[in-house]
Amino acid sequence: MDDVSRTAKWIYGSAIGLLIAFMYLPMLTVALASFSRSRYFKFPIPDWSTEWYAKVYESLSIRELFSTSLVVAITVGVVATVIAFFGALAFARYDWAGRRIYQKLILLPILFPQAVLGLALLLWFTALGITPTWQATVFAHLVWIAPIATLVISIQVYAFDPAVEEAAFDLGATRWQVMREVTLPLLAPGIFSGFTFSFLLSWANFPLSLFSSGADSTIPEWISAKIQSGYTPQVPAVGTLTMAAAAIVMALGYAAFSLMAWRKSRLEAV
Amino acid sequence: MIVETAAATESAARTGDPILRLKAVDKFFGDFAAVDRVSLDIHEGEFFTIVGPSGSGKTTMVRMLVGMDKPTNGDILLRGERINDVPANRRPTCMVFQSLALFPHRTVGQNIEFPLKIRGVAPAERKARALELMAQLRLPDSYYGKGVLQCSGGERQRVALARALAFDPDILFFDEPLSALDYKLRKLLEKELKDIHRETGKTFVYITHSLEEAMVMSDRIGVMNKGRFVQIGTPNQIYANPVNRFVSEFMGEVNVVDVERGAAGSLVDRLTGAAYQSPAGDSEFREAALVVRPEDIRFLDHPDDAADNKLTGTIYNDYLLGSRVQYQVRVGSSQIFLVEKLREQQLDVARGATVTIAWDTRQSMLFATPSFTQSMVAR
Numbered sequence: 041m042d043d044v045s046r047t048a049k050w051i052y053g054s055a056i057g058l059l060i061a062f063m064y065l066p067m068l069t070v071a072l073a074s075f076s077r078s079r080y081f082k083f084p085i086p087d088w089s090t091e092w093y094a095k096v097y098e099s100l101s102i103r104e105l106f107s108t109s110l111v112v113a114i115t116v117g118v119v120a121t122v123i124a125f126f127g128a129l130a131f132a133r134y135d136w137a138g139r140r141i142y143q144k145l146i147l148l149p150i151l152f153p154q155a156v157l158g159l160a161l162l163l164w165f166t167a168l169g170i171t172p173t174w175q176a177t178v179f180a181h182l183v184w185i186a187p188i189a190t191l192v193i194s195i196q197v198y199a200f201d202p203a204v205e206e207a208a209f210d211l212g213a214t215r216w217q218v219m220r221e222v223t224l225p226l227l228a229p230g231i232f233s234g235f236t237f238s239f240l241l242s243w244a245n246f247p248l249s250l251f252s253s254g255a256d257s258t259i260p261e262w263i264s265a266k267i268q269s270g271y272t273p274q275v276p277a278v279g280t281l282t283m284a285a286a287a288i289v290m291a292l293g294y295a296a297f298s299l300m301a302w303r304k305s306r307l308e309a310v
Numbered sequence: 311m312i313v314e315t316a317a318a319t320e321s322a323a324r325t326g327d328p329i330l331r332l333k334a335v336d337k338f339f340g341d342f343a344a345v346d347r348v349s350l351d352i353h354e355g356e357f358f359t360i361v362g363p364s365g366s367g368k369t370t371m372v373r374m375l376v377g378m379d380k381p382t383n384g385d386i387l388l389r390g391e392r393i394n395d396v397p398a399n400r401r402p403t404c405m406v407f408q409s410l411a412l413f414p415h416r417t418v419g420q421n422i423e424f425p426l427k428i429r430g431v432a433p434a435e436r437k438a439r440a441l442e443l444m445a446q447l448r449l450p451d452s453y454y455g456k457g458v459l460q461c462s463g464g465e466r467q468r469v470a471l472a473r474a475l476a477f478d479p480d481i482l483f484f485d486e487p488l489s490a491l492d493y494k495l496r497k498l499l500e501k502e503l504k505d506i507h508r509e510t511g512k513t514f515v516y517i518t519h520s521l522e523e524a525m526v527m528s529d530r531i532g533v534m535n536k537g538r539f540v541q542i543g544t545p546n547q548i549y550a551n552p553v554n555r556f557v558s559e560f561m562g563e564v565n566v567v568d569v570e571r572g573a574a575g576s577l578v579d580r581l582t583g584a585a586y587q588s589p590a591g592d593s594e595f596r597e598a599a600l601v602v603r604p605e606d607i608r609f610l611d612h613p614d615d616a617a618d619n620k621l622t623g624t625i626y627n628d629y630l631l632g633s634r635v636q637y638q639v640r641v642g643s644s645q646i647f648l649v650e651k652l653r654e655q656q657l658d659v660a661r662g663a664t665v666t667i668a669w670d671t672r673q674s675m676l677f678a679t680p681s682f683t684q685s686m687v688a689r
Contacts, residue, residue, distance in 0.1 A: 207411035211425040
């Protein structure tokens with residue numbers, strides 16, 4: 041019995057180890073490739089260098105890419121969170137005619153192949169005479185990301201007792217005071233994760249940006265274009281920086297959550 | 311006494327205008343009348359309890375009274391002013407919710423101070439009032455900064471009550487706040503609530519499905535069924551003179567025997583054909599329910615002892631209910647009578663033993679079963 045369970049543990053442990061290796065080794069490889077002096081990727085790395093990072097830093101066009109991606113991701117994050125906040129209340133809280141259809145319709149864009157969704161949006165932009173720009177990209181991202189943010193915030197809405205809002209209203213609070221004193225603080229963790237999700241999904245999105253951004257290229261588009269022609273180790277360098285930025289956002293989110301949990305535990309421990 | 315329809319018995323006449331008056335209030339959900347043409351007066355300083363089974367309309371009723379829902383028809387008057395369309399946040403009343411609805415992200419102190427904060431009371435004054443209420447409700451001062459999620463069930467009840475009292479309402483409503491608590495704590499808090507009612511002198515309107523809970527606390531009780539008040543009266547009136555079978559059964563376990571009218575002043579058991587004396591004399595009805603409380607039935611020492619109504623049966627089962635013992639006595643093949651005795655008066659007989667049970671006619675109650683046409687007329 042003991043042997044069997046030890047074997048099982050070993051298999052289980054290595055499966056997890058392999059899974060993690062498959063997930064993270066390629067990313068590690070990208071990072072390694074960016075630190076190579078050689079123009080072509082060879083392994084083992086013949087000569088280490090940070091010159092490609094210096095070139096990335098000096099390149100105005102790459103700075104432009106980062107700023108486009110950042111502006112798009114922040115705009116999508118904010119707008120998606122606002123839409124999702126009210127959408128989630130409608131989704132999970134209030135009972136109204138058509139709610140079930142709304143709940144299904146809002147989930148549908150998540151399941152569409154993004155390339156098809158991107159193409160459809162491009163056709164519409166053309167039909168409506170909208171020039172593809174970063175603003176069009178924001179719209180394209182929202183179609184896909186706002187539903188996801190809605191789901192994320194809905195989970196938080198489902199978790200709290202609507203009687204709490206009624207009680208605040210009954211105790212004399214106006215609708216606005218109920219929102220500020222009760223609803224927003226209670227939904228804050230959901231709003232926060234909704235924003236983080238939206239930002240990260242927009243930051244990393246390739247297919248929707250490809251169809252909608254026109255001349256305003258985002259980082260994933262640039263990486264894809266450079267892989268096809270004109271590869272230099274600037275590509276893995278930009279890729280590594282992109283990952284690092286996402287990791288920083290996640291780390292900040294995690295830190296903020298830990299801080300909130302710590303303050304809450306202090307509140308409860310007194 | 312015989313009552314054919316649900317005529318509500320009002321308590322002794324009171325002086326002064328009622329604090330809350332309902333005039334033919336109803337609430338429809340589609341075609342369904344959750345509250346059906348209810349008129350009611352609640353007096354200043356009264357502890358009034360609305361009691362009824364689930365689906366009786368009591369929750370719909372209290373939601374209209376606090377301003378969460380609007381009546382479909384009728385008027386709700388607070389001190390003579392119509393408040394139908396005044397929303398909950400502009401009414402001088404508030405409610406303790408069934409789930410308590412405490413703010414989970416706030417401390418005990420912040421919860422209690424909430425209504426004062428909304429009104430713009432200065433922090434120092436708020437805190438003083440919160441501590442005062444906490445003292446009154448026996449919550450230690452050290453709880454002021456404690457998160458409400460850290461409090462026990464009983465402590466949360468007290469926080470919710472303190473928050474409602476901080477609002478200083480004209481009428482305080484309660485929507486079954488004690489239903490989730492264990493028996494012992496519920497009994498303790500029922501008594502505390504009655505004490506708080508006396509200390510504050512406020513008007514309390516309490517909703518519950520437990521008539522037992524209503525009996526302990528209330529000045530008056532309104533028993534609801536199917537959207538209407540079946541009976542309104544003091545706990546004593548309702549216990550002593552339930553107006554119909556529903557109220558008598560709602561009060562607790564009772565023996566209900568289906569009877570029909572026999573020869574002058576007598577009743578015939580529709581199941582066994584046994585004859586009983588009628589507590590209502592020779593009145594007009596075809597079928598009725600004869601109700602006898604378990605504690606009003608006694609065991610005869612000798613089967614030949616004189617008694618108004620007598621039956622012979624066997625002890626089928628017995629249950630110890632703490633201070634009392636309940637027996638199931640089987641009469642004939644399928645009729646069971648419940649008999650309750652104090653523990654000291656426990657019978658010294660085994661299950662299956664033959665016993666004779668008896669009751670005084672004046673301790674039984676008779677409720678005519680409304681025939682179909684009669685019930686149509688009554689509506």
